Amino acid sequence: MAESSFRVLMIQLETGESKLIDFGDRAQWLGGSGLAVALYQAYGLPDAPYDDPQQPLIFAIGTLTGYFPLMSKVICGFKSPYHNQYAESHAGGRLALALRFSGCDAVVIRGRAPQPTALGIGTGGAVRLVDVHYLWGEDVFATGKLLRRIFPDDAGHRSMLRIGPAGEKQLGYACINVDTYRHFGRLGAGTVMGSKLLKAIVVGGEAGLQLPGGQAYNKQYAEIHRQVTATNLLQKYHDLGTAENLAPLNAAKALPWRNLQQTSDPAIDGISGETFAAQTLLRQTACAGCPIGCIHIGMLREQFAGDSHFQYREVGYDYEPIFAAGTMLGLTNAGEVLTLLDEVEKLGMDIMSAGVALAWAAEAFSKGVISESETLVPLVFGEVAGFKAAVVHLGTAANEFYRLLGQGTLKAAAAYGGEDYACVLGQEMAGYATGEVFFTAQSLGFRHSHLDAAGYSYDQTQSGKDVEKAVAFLVEDERSRCLLTSCVGCLFARKVYSEPVLAECLQSLGWSEAGGRLDAISREVQQARWRMRLATGYDPRQVPLPRRFSEVKNWKGEIDLPYLQALRGAYAGAIEKLGRPA
Numbered sequence: 001m002a003e004s005s006f007r008v009l010m011i012q013l014e015t016g017e018s019k020l021i022d023f024g025d026r027a028q029w030l031g032g033s034g035l036a037v038a039l040y041q042a043y044g045l046p047d048a049p050y051d052d053p054q055q056p057l058i059f060a061i062g063t064l065t066g067y068f069p070l071m072s073k074v075i076c077g078f079k080s081p082y083h084n085q086y087a088e089s090h091a092g093g094r095l096a097l098a099l100r101f102s103g104c105d106a107v108v109i110r111g112r113a114p115q116p117t118a119l120g121i122g123t124g125g126a127v128r129l130v131d132v133h134y135l136w137g138e139d140v141f142a143t144g145k146l147l148r149r150i151f152p153d154d155a156g157h158r159s160m161l162r163i164g165p166a167g168e169k170q171l172g173y174a175c176i177n178v179d180t181y182r183h184f185g186r187l188g189a190g191t192v193m194g195s196k197l198l199k200a201i202v203v204g205g206e207a208g209l210q211l212p213g214g215q216a217y218n219k220q221y222a223e224i225h226r227q228v229t230a231t232n233l234l235q236k237y238h239d240l241g242t243a244e245n246l247a248p249l250n251a252a253k254a255l256p257w258r259n260l261q262q263t264s265d266p267a268i269d270g271i272s273g274e275t276f277a278a279q280t281l282l283r284q285t286a287c288a289g290c291p292i293g294c295i296h297i298g299m300l301r302e303q304f305a306g307d308s309h310f311q312y313r314e315v316g317y318d319y320e321p322i323f324a325a326g327t328m329l330g331l332t333n334a335g336e337v338l339t340l341l342d343e344v345e346k347l348g349m350d351i352m353s354a355g356v357a358l359a360w361a362a363e364a365f366s367k368g369v370i371s372e373s374e375t376l377v378p379l380v381f382g383e384v385a386g387f388k389a390a391v392v393h394l395g396t397a398a399n400e401f402y403r404l405l406g407q408g409t410l411k412a413a414a415a416y417g418g419e420d421y422a423c424v425l426g427q428e429m430a431g432y433a434t435g436e437v438f439f440t441a442q443s444l445g446f447r448h449s450h451l452d453a454a455g456y457s458y459d460q461t462q463s464g465k466d467v468e469k470a471v472a473f474l475v476e477d478e479r480s481r482c483l484l485t486s487c488v489g490c491l492f493a494r495k496v497y498s499e500p501v502l503a504e505c506l507q508s509l510g511w512s513e514a515g516g517r518l519d520a521i522s523r524e525v526q527q528a529r530w531r532m533r534l535a536t537g538y539d540p541r542q543v544p545l546p547r548r549f550s551e552v553k554n555w556k557g558e559i560d561l562p563y564l565q566a567l568r569g570a571y572a573g574a575i576e577k578l579g580r581p582a
Contacts, residue, residue: 006035006105009125013111013196014053018127020104027514027521031062032488033088034525035106036077037532040086043108046536050079050188051170051195053112060106062488063514065096065289066209068221068505069228070493072096072287074178075485081188081195082172082408082427085536088447088529089189090485092287093179095203098159102205109196118200120151123207135199139346140164140177143200151202157288158204164348167194169397171406173353173427177345181285181295181316185350186427186449217508224505227496229291237294237492238284242319243273246327252460253554254434256323258330258381259359260423263433263554270332271322279334282314287490294318294492300338315342323431324355328423329362330381343388347395356428357409358390364418374401374416410544420547434459436560437470439549440567444540444575446478446529451491453477459556465563471570475578482529483522530579540572 005022029035036058043056058077065071074095080087103124116136120128135143143162159179167174167190174190175183228234236244249255250268257265280298300313315338325340344351362379364370377389397403405412413419423429426448432438434456441455442448453474489497499518506515550561
């Protein structure tokens with residue numbers, strides 16, 4: 001049970017060679033975020049571009065994966081095509097347990113396949129490479145159907161990763177679809193797969209999971225399961241899910257609408273979480289190892305053109321996709337939002353980046369900065385047909401305009417104009433116009449993600465404008481999240497898995513040394529990630545903040561630009577301190 005090192009599967013795509021190696025120390029890295037950055041330190045090429053064939057694509061689970069509820073995530077480490085710096089993305093689905101049952105703590109993929117390829121990983125790190133040139137150009141869903149025939153074994157706990165045309169076309173924000181409803185979404189992990197001619201990865205191990213004897217583990221598991229299922233700590237995620245946030249944020253004038261030209265709209269009822277549940281919700285599902293069921297799946301019903309027949313499709317939704325494909329584009333009908341989400345899923349794009357990029361394009365179109373000669377279709381806030389066509393153009397890089405927009409909104413704006421209203425915070429923004437701390441947190445944070453630290457919550461719960469206090473919060477909140485993403489747990493469960501609880505979990509599995517030094521481990525992971533990010537070219541003082549963010553008005557009034565600038569300066573300094581060489 002208490003093996004000190006990780007079991008890592010090394011794969012070389014051009015030759016098909018693979019081997020299992022022992023790597024690192026669990027008491028130093030725990031797994032997940034820590035293991036991914038340690039592997040990139042060992043095998044990454046910090047000075048080479050993201051598409052160098054020998055750049056690694058890393059998938060890592062944690063020491064607690066499979067042993068406790070909600071320990072169900074996988075960390076993907078890679079050099080991002082969006083900014084050419086070290087990055088992480090997180091995903092759930094069945095992948096974490098599939099890797100656990102394969103006997104691997106991590107997989108490191110290097111090289112470029114000689115033709116479009118599907119990679120199969122089985123028990124004990126067995127590897128199979130399959131020529132799937134006929135799948136190149138297929139969408140995510142068609143690819144999935146054929147992969148199930150190519151890899152028919154282990155269907156019960158098999159996990160399936162695949163990319164769509166966006167990854168093949170090398171968009172800056174192509175995602176990896178995981179088991180249909182989960183994703184390695186942001187910063188272009190799907191593009192890295194595409195650069196390696198890797199269309200899909202299927203993991204289907206059959207190894208057992210030996211549980212510890214004695215009462216300590218059983219007692220710990222039972223208590224965590226009780227908190228997760230019999231208290232209201234995680235109830236919101238099961239009920240309406242994160243879509244519950246739409247109406248409250250709209251009421252607080254903190255919900256971006258129409259490319260952040262507004263922060264509230266009375267038409268919210270058409271796409272609120274309550275409306276999605278009443279009009280579209282078909283079923284809920286969960287990641288393997290999670291009893292919550294936060295994945296909400298809506299039923300999309302569309303009539304065939306010129307026909308009386310209908311087609312029905314299942315489309316996953318939650319807060320961020322509804323913001324990106326709904327409010328940001330001025331769409332106020334739940335069915336229209338699902339239609340757009342379905343198109344984005346097929347093409348394999350990050351929905352937040354795609355939606356926000358198209359919102360910028362719609363405003364630029366309305367101002368005459370671009371025209372149909374660039375967009376190919378009219379882009380008008382509130383009109384779904386144009387956006388549906390534009391999603392296809394974007395995902396297939398149909399012309400030079402869409403090719404640039406697919407590399408990032410600011411890159412298109414630099415070429416065509418309209419930089420002032422590009423809603424980019426390091427990457428295309430998440431759906432929280434809560435104020436200065438959130439804008440600082442996402443624009444400068446490690447993943448440019450709303451989940452790096454709860455800046456959006458700080459804006460809503462803390463009064464005053466104490467720069468030192470806010471920055472200290474962001475640094476400490478990130479540190480605590482590094483601990484959970486190294487274990488690797490779902491960030492929805494951070495109220496359940498406090499540091500003492502994580503220590504008890506590790507000790508019940510025989511990892512007493514790691515359990516006794518979690519503060520030190522999490523700080524080292526946090527610092528190692530920033531060291532690698534800075535070593536690959538990141539400069540937090542050079543991240544632009546478009547003017548649109550200084551024009552926002554929410555329930556607190558107008559954005560305080562001097563406060564925002566002071567926050568960004570102080571947080572940049574904290575990041576530089578964290579990223580200093582050891």
